């Protein structure tokens with residue numbers, strides 16, 4: 120079986136590559152990073168190290184395609200593939216859509232069955248978003264040869280600093296949940312994937328617990344001058360803030376999806392334990408990357424905060440505190456953080472928040488943030 124995976128980065132090599140290889144796929148990584156692609160083609164394998172244990176997994180039979188310079192090869196690979204996956208970042212999906220559209224057009228001239236394209240990004244409806252971009256380019260008829268099931272992925276894979284360029288250190292925990300309903304034909308047999316009828320509870324529980332909590336560690340940590348997640352998690356005030364923030368998102372999730380309270384509390388504690396993993400070295404700059412995206416109206420901070428107000432009829436004070444920390448996050452090497460600072464300088468903090476979220480003064484979260492800024 121053949122898979123094309125867009126994004127030979129941390130989650131691509133450290134998670135999706137591992138599971139696809141284990142399930143018998145030959146994985147071709149498509150990326151714009153020529154150094155990584157050349158190394159993949161030379162070495163044809165890499166090692167995944169499980170942080171905190173001696174476990175190692177060899178991922179072999181892999182190769183790379185430069186997604187811009189080798190466009191013809193990429194189209195041919197998509198034409199013949201059994202599966203396409205992505206882990207490039209939500210903002211990059213529109214940039215890979217033309218390559219996927221070109222490959223699918225070639226495929227439409229063959230008898231090959233419809234190709235599942237699964238986006239593995241931290242966002243709600245990632246594959247659906249990619250589908251919209253591809254349809255915009257190639258037209259609705261392209262859905263005759265493809266399908267775009269949504270998915271949720273969970274494994275903390277920090278930025279890597281290994282002697283061998285392709286090797287990846289990962290936490291042992293992982294979860295990959297894929298929605299069944301959009302598949303055309305047989306579900307791919309991927310070891311470790313859970314197929315579900317309705318992804319919404321899974322993606323919201325993941326994004327509004329793991330990623331909301333992670334964002335709270337990063338932005339609170341940055342505010343206190345910490346550079347690593349380790350330093351931030353060693354500060355009891357930060358950990359307490361994270362726990363209280365997750366109690367707020369927990370109330371929203373329990374009210375919306377009927378999760379059992381005790382088991383959700385255990386899920387929260389498990390996640391705080393994962394942030395505390397002494398064997399993972401992760402940075403505030405990675406976890407806090409892209410603050411404008413993270414402050415988006417459907418993302419990990421604003422969506423649960425607004426739902427909390429609508430459901431509980433009170434302000435989620437800890438989520439609001441995290442939003443305030445995110446709004447003042449600074450990092451001169453992060454383009455979104457630089458833009459956020461410019462917006463704040465030009466429009467003030469509240470103006471920047473309204474600009475990013477598209478919300479206006481009538482919104483109760485905007486009102487609550489305005490009160491905080493008074």
Ligand SMILES: NC(=O)c1ccc[n+]([C@@H]2O[C@H](COP(=O)([O-])OP(=O)(O)OC[C@H]3O[C@@H](n4cnc5c(N)ncnc54)[C@H](O)[C@@H]3O)[C@@H](O)[C@H]2O)c1
Pocket residue numbers: 125126127128129130131149150151152186206207208209211214215239240241272273274275276277
């Ligand atoms: N790292 C994690 O812990 C983790 C966990 C779950 C989900 N995710 C999600 O996975 C996605 C990727 O995150 P990551 O941490 O692996 O980031 P990363 O930066 O390590 O990897 C992204 C890769 O995409 C490549 N890329 C960028 N533009 C491209 C383009 N136009 N065409 C092809 N490749 C391109 C980059 O060169 C890079 O190799 C994000 O959506 C992230 O939210 C990450």
Ligand SMILES: O=P(O)(O)OC[C@@H](O)[C@@H](O)[C@H](O)[C@H](O)CO
Pocket residue numbers: 241272273274275276329330333334405406407408409
């Ligand atoms: O990838 P982002 O920028 O959406 O979020 C940063 C981290 O919270 C994220 O990468 C987590 O490590 C991951 O989502 C864990 O599954």
